[in-house]
Amino acid sequence: MPIVPGLRSCYAKVGRLFYFGRMYDKMRLHSAGQLPVADYAANLGKGFDGRTCSFLRISYDELKEQVLGRGLTDEQALAWAEERGGRRSDEESEVWNGYMMKRGWRDDVIPLLQRRIHESNLGDKSILTMFDYIDFDEGRDPVASPPWAAKS
Numbered sequence: 739m740p741i742v743p744g745l746r747s748c749y750a751k752v753g754r755l756f757y758f759g760r761m762y763d764k765m766r767l768h769s770a771g772q773l774p775v776a777d778y779a780a781n782l783g784k785g786f787d788g789r790t791c792s793f794l795r796i797s798y799d800e801l802k803e804q805v806l807g808r809g810l811t812d813e814q815a816l817a818w819a820e821e822r823g824g825r826r827s828d829e830e831s832e833v834w835n836g837y838m839m840k841r842g843w844r845d846d847v848i849p850l851l852q853r854r855i856h857e858s859n860l861g862d863k864s865i866l867t868m869f870d871y872i873d874f875d876e877g878r879d880p881v882a883s884p885p886w887a888a889k890s
Contacts, residue, residue: 745763755831800822
């Protein structure tokens with residue numbers, strides 16, 4: 739995939755959650771015509787976006803309306819989501835983050851991850867998860883600078 743300025747890593751946290759900021763960025767960038775349609779449009783609101791919204795008990799379209807229609811920052815959008823769907827406990831958020839950042843490691847996503855690694859010619863990289871794959875594919879190296887270890 740191309741490197742998209744302003745598109746955060748899956749590992750970047752907003753509040754207590756991984757991935758939310760990336761979903762937010764994709765909404766804003768797509769609306770501004772700055773997100774490559776061929777690479778991203780088909781999965782907007784699906785995959786990790788859909789799982790994140792499901793975890794928050796909100797709809798992707800409602801969140802997108804808040805982000806784009808009201809111009810909420812990522813922190814404000816997360817606060818809206820938590821107000822709308824109910825705030826998750828610290829433990830629920832910890833379990834969620836662990837689940838998300840380990841997708842593709844010893845689970846049913848392995849075949850997809852292996853296919854993507856091959857298609858992207860990234861077989862020489864230390865990729866264990868979908869988050870790792872996405873980072874390497876977009877020019878970041880999560881192994882050299884482990885984002886999950888960063889203080890938030």
